[in-house]
Amino acid sequence: MDIKTVCLGLLTFGEATGYEIKKLFEDGTFNGVFDASFGSIYPALTRLAEEDLVVSREEEQHGRPDKKVYAITPRGRAHFIASLTAGIQPDRVRSEFSMAMIFAHLLPDATVQTYIDQHLAEHRDALARLEATSADPGSQMANLQFAIGLGRARLLASIAFMEHHRNMISPDGAALAPAGRD
Amino acid sequence: MDIKTVCLGLLTFGEATGYEIKKLFEDGTFNGVFDASFGSIYPALTRLAEEDLVVSREEEQHGRPDKKVYAITPRGRAHFIASLTAGIQPDRVRSEFSMAMIFAHLLPDATVQTYIDQHLAEHRDALARLEATSADPGSQMANLQFAIGLGRARLLASIAFMEHHRNMISPDGAALAPAGRD
DNA sequence: ACTGGCATGTAATTTGTTACATGATTGT
DNA sequence: ACAATCATGTAACAAATTACATGCCAGT
Structure with missing residues (x-):
């Protein structure tokens, strides 16, 4: 499209x-x-x-x-x-953040932590904007609420995961007991 | 990048x-x-x-x-x-599925339901592949597990949301009591 | 017979970004 | 003073896709 x-x-x-x-x-x-x-x-x-x-x-x-x-x-x-x-294509994502995390072992720890902070901030911003849109009287159609809710669910999951598991990725965190799946 | x-x-x-x-x-x-x-x-x-x-x-x-x-x-x-x-760009997403949901009120209900089924199937596939990768002995580095876990968290959130809220979007579902935020 | 996987590569085309060009108003 | 917002548009360039071209092997 x-x-x-x-x-x-x-x-x-x-x-x-x-x-x-x-x-x-x-x-x-x-x-x-x-x-x-x-x-x-x-x-x-x-x-x-x-x-x-x-x-x-x-x-x-x-x-x-x-x-x-x-x-x-x-x-x-x-x-x-x-x-x-007529049909839709699968979602296309290009996440430099995920790339950075995949290669975090090659990067300075401060850089990695900064990237996580940045990404968290962007996600929190996006979430706030989405909540505002969701409350807008013009967005009360069921399908719009579905689309907004899906975006919201994804953002919340990402934020929660990063908050709970960011210790996995720092060299210090790696020395601690590894975080569980949740 | x-x-x-x-x-x-x-x-x-x-x-x-x-x-x-x-x-x-x-x-x-x-x-x-x-x-x-x-x-x-x-x-x-x-x-x-x-x-x-x-x-x-x-x-x-x-x-x-x-x-x-x-x-x-x-x-x-x-x-x-x-x-x-040197720095990373924000994630770039292009989701035709979300587009279809935003405009679901203009589409035949059967089409919308098919798209949701398709998207769910793609997500479940992706999740299975990710779980397999996660278990791979070559992926045990902490940062890889972080990256994989983040992807997994997103997929799970999307799947759960679509499963629980897809009734919002069908004309039949819209006549029922609206689903709550969770 | 045919589909799909393995394996590389080129060329035409599409698609989209970045940077440039212009210019007034409002807020700090 | 300076940055940001409002507002449109073009041109040079970069990036990436699609389609094409080739060819063998294995499974159905």
Whole structure:
């Protein structure tokens, strides 16, 4: 699934600008699901407009740059539904953090500990944003709560595991009694 | 982190062919951490050899195509450690499954249920492979057990959540009392 | 007969990122 | 003063996938 399709999907929830779509990837329901840069979002929206899957309307603002608000067309909606119904690919993950942990025996212990702290902080942030999204009145649909809940469950499991088992990985911790499976 | 660096890392655990590296992405510790196709692995190894970060040796086989066995050089090892120590990027996820769940209200219920079944099956498979890897005598290093345990914790959380909450998402389930947070 | 595993590699194409370019406003 | 937020867009580049090309062996 390419970014064009994802943008199309976002627009089924309502109008949005390229800028707002980017923010959705960072903050909202889509955190941990998808991500894209401006450099791919803007061209994607342009191409979708060329294919009549979305339409845009320019909105002037006072003291702010003009907005280009995109809305999905009936054809766009049909296209999106068809592409999602046609099948999905397995999740694709690229975790540099896990890489670092796999090779932790080659790294300075301080580096490893810093990476774990960083990763924990990122996860706690993501969790907080997800909880906020979950409480949002616009997110009360059952399927959205399911998607958010799944992300939340994963984040909680990761955080709990790292908190309970990080002692396994430090040289000091390795000398202690090894932590059990839970 | 590009595939070149990942291949270099894998080779710190011992010699391997391009084909074996690909299998590691599917089966072993690296499942759910990284993935790459042959089309990127082979060129990566070629370029690493040009930069003297790895060396290769051809091995003839009876009734099988010849192998090209790669080994990391001291320079390669230093290069890998330096690049991992220099910092890591946040995890990047691209989950078409989560996308499908977010837009489940637009899809036929049978499709949604099929996707959940598929995803559950993939997760159970991945979990079984991870458990096998975890038990492998070559994986007893504390940091490997940490990395494997983290993956395992995530998979278990996802599986449990989907099993307990999948009724939220079906139209029938939506009519029942909503499932609680756990 | 055919599918799948073993094994490597190239080329065309797709996809997406990073960096650049512009510019006003608001908060510190 | 300076950074951040808002807002769009392009161009150069990097990265990676897909499809193609080859070929034997083992199992069904």
